[in-house]
Amino acid sequence: MTVAEIRRIGVVGLGAMGAGIAQLAVEAGYETVGRDVTDELGHEARDRIAHFLQRKVDKEQLAGDAREHALGLLALTTDLADLADCDLVIEAIVEDLPAKLALFSELEGIVRADSILATNTSALSVTEIAAAVQSPARVVGMHFFNPAPLMPLLEIVRAELSSDEAVEAAYTVGERMGKRPIRCHDTPGFVVNRVLIPLLNDCLRVLDEARVSPEALDTAMTAGAGWPMGPCALVDLVGIDVHVHASEALYEKLREPRMAPPPRIVAMKNAGLLGRKSGRGFYRYD
Numbered sequence: 093m094t095v096a097e098i099r100r101i102g103v104v105g106l107g108a109m110g111a112g113i114a115q116l117a118v119e120a121g122y123e124t125v126g127r128d129v130t131d132e133l134g135h136e137a138r139d140r141i142a143h144f145l146q147r148k149v150d151k152e153q154l155a156g157d158a159r160e161h162a163l164g165l166l167a168l169t170t171d172l173a174d175l176a177d178c179d180l181v182i183e184a185i186v187e188d189l190p191a192k193l194a195l196f197s198e199l200e201g202i203v204r205a206d207s208i209l210a211t212n213t214s215a216l217s218v219t220e221i222a223a224a225v226q227s228p229a230r231v232v233g234m235h236f237f238n239p240a241p242l243m244p245l246l247e248i249v250r251a252e253l254s255s256d257e258a259v260e261a262a263y264t265v266g267e268r269m270g271k272r273p274i275r276c277h278d279t280p281g282f283v284v285n286r287v288l289i290p291l292l293n294d295c296l297r298v299l300d301e302a303r304v305s306p307e308a309l310d311t312a313m314t315a316g317a318g319w320p321m322g323p324c325a326l327v328d329l330v331g332i333d334v335h336v337h338a339s340e341a342l343y344e345k346l347r348e349p350r351m352a353p354p355p356r357i358v359a360m361k362n363a364g365l366l367g368r369k370s371g372r373g374f375y376r377y378d
């Protein structure tokens with residue numbers, strides 16, 4: 093039995109993706125509870141949302157009072173128990189299966205029996221995550237793209253035991269957030285990452301093969317292939333750790349050599365060069 097209408101959304105994990113998802117939720121008029129492990133992380137996320145909404149006001153894409161209303165819909169907490177009344181909880185924590193399993197198991201003990209639990213995982217199996225709960229019918233994937241407020245696509249992922257009601261409720265929320273949702277099944281990488289991860293890894297191998305700089309490769313793919321941003325800039329945006337993890341997860345499942353992360357990018361991850369979030373990746377960010 094799934095809740096008839098989603099009114100209140102919980103977002104767990106307020107990093108770049110979670111903050112973007114919380115922004116979409118409040119802009120769509122949902123009461124939203126954002127949870128991270130410290131008050132500081134929550135406040136950083138709220139500041140980030142407030143900043144991007146202010147930019148929309150400055151550019152006359154949003155009225156000033158609509159910004160205030162949206163920000164007023166966002167509550168912050170460090171306590172998972174505060175998600176008890178949420179009709180839908182979207183998980184956007186670290187891409188670590190044991191951490192997600194523990195979270196889903198804990199969440200199931202907190203939320204109502206009719207609420208939906210969604211994961212924003214990029215490359216883990218939604219079905220494996222759903223195995224952590226007693227009623228896996230309530231679990232779906234809602235895979236947003238980075239930056240979540242700007243990228244139109246939302247993959248609604250049906251796991252092996254997801255109910256039709258949970259899938260359709262997630263789809264409806266995505267539409268109300270202004271996304272272009274698609275329904276897909278729980279296969280490795282779903283739709284976009286199944287294609288994009290090996291493609292980006294090919295691009296990164298070409299850096300060494302063709303002996304070109306990141307700037308030259310990015311120019312090649314923007315000016316020669318019409319990409320909105322080059323592969324090195326994109327991997328910096330997504331996060332080098334996130335890209336390496338997604339590559340490893342897909343390689344583990346599909347065993348296709350192109351899925352494996354090139355050594356160069358694994359070395360960057362190990363050195364703490366994580367892209368925009370750490371201030372340095374292929375490029376430097378001040």
Ligand code: CAA
Binds near residue numbers: 147238338
């Ligand atoms: N959150 C909210 N708002 C944001 C934002 C963010 N993270 N980043 C930017 N904005 C807002 C800003 O207010 C900005 O305006 P100002 O600069 O005036 O403040 C406004 O959006 C427009 O930003 P840009 O000028 O940077 O926009 P753009 O036209 O250059 O487009 C882009 C930016 C949408 C990112 C575009 O470059 C693009 O489409 N790049 C490709 C991104 C992509 O492929 N993403 C998918 C990654 S793969 C993935 O996510 C899957 C996975 O599982 C890992």
